[in-house]
Amino acid sequence: GDSVTQMEGPVTLSEEAFLTINCTYTATGYPSLFWYVQYPGEGLQLLLKATKADDKGSNKGFEATYRKETTSFHLEKGSVQVSDSAVYFCALPNYGGSQGNLIFGKGTKLSVKP
Amino acid sequence: ETGVTQSPTHLIKTRGQQVTLRCSSQSGHNTVSWYQQALGQGPQFIFQYYREEENGRGNFPPRFSGLQFPNYSSELNVNALELDDSALYLCASSLSGAQQETQYFGPGTRLLVL
Numbered sequence: 001g002d003s004v005t006q007m008e009g010p011v012t013l014s015e016e017a018f019l020t021i022n023c024t025y026t027a028t029g030y031p032s033l034f035w036y037v038q039y040p041g042e043g044l045q046l047l048l049k050a051t052k053a054d055d056k057g058s059n060k061g062f063e064a065t066y067r068k069e070t071t072s073f074h075l076e077k078g079s080v081q082v083s084d085s086a087v088y089f090c091a092l093p094n095y096g097g098s099q100g101n102l103i104f105g106k107g108t109k110l111s112v113k114p
Numbered sequence: 115e116t117g118v119t120q121s122p123t124h125l126i127k128t129r130g131q132q133v134t135l136r137c138s139s140q141s142g143h144n145t146v147s148w149y150q151q152a153l154g155q156g157p158q159f160i161f162q163y164y165r166e167e168e169n170g171r172g173n174f175p176p177r178f179s180g181l182q183f184p185n186y187s188s189e190l191n192v193n194a195l196e197l198d199d200s201a202l203y204l205c206a207s208s209l210s211g212a213q214q215e216t217q218y219f220g221p222g223t224r225l226l227v228l
Contacts, residue, residue, distance in 0.1 A: 031215075032215055032216075034216075036219070042221055042222075043118075043120075043202075043204055043219040043220050043221040043222040044157070044204065044206075044219040045219070046216070046217075046218060046219075049216065089156055089157075091156075093215040094159070101147055101159035101162060101170060101172065102147075102149075102157075102159070102206075102215070102217060103159075104156030104157050104158075105156055106154075106155060106156050107154075107155070107156050
């Protein structure tokens with residue numbers, strides 16, 4: 001079935017460092033791809049999305065490019081801030097199963113130190 | 115634009131009891147999905163409601179049930195609570211059709227079963 005694999009965390013970076021969080025997927029066809037962020041004690045917020053191959057989603061300085069050749073959607077940010085400390089989830093819609101539900105990766109915890 | 119709201123924020127129950135969680139969808143959204151997020155894991159799909167009917171279900175037993183009301187708000191009911199039901203329960207709303215894959219989450223209800 002469809003699935004998402006994220007890099008294991010936690011990831012610890014210093015402020016202003018470059019961030020990459022890897023995400024690869026397995027799916028039939030070419031699904032939309034999403035990144036969600038979960039700040040401590042909160043629900044999930046949609047960070048960015050891409051709906052077709054080679055699309056680049058971006059928001060709040062974060063970017064991710066939909067690469068169908070490598071079935072990847074890696075999240076990047078050029079200069080992280082302490083306020084970026086959170087858990088990041090990669091997700092895709094489960095077209096093969098229940099309509100419209102999202103399949104999530106296990107999440108990658110990011111800690112940014114001042 | 116009003117976002118997704120959930121109540122209560124926290125809840126403590128004992129094994130065998132029943133619980134009802136509530137969700138109000140984002141303004142204009144007619145589809146509601148429920149997810150369970152265990153500690154340190156990604157959200158797992160429970161079920162989705164559209165037009166007051168269950169529109170898809172994940173791998174959860176029948177003691178997890180739900181409702182959707184004419185104003186699109188929704189309830190999640192869990193009977194005969196088990197210790198493993200302790201988790202963050204997330205509600206997400208979306209538009210229907212092709213746009214249902216983009217889901218917006220509420221802050222969640224944290225349930226502890228003792």
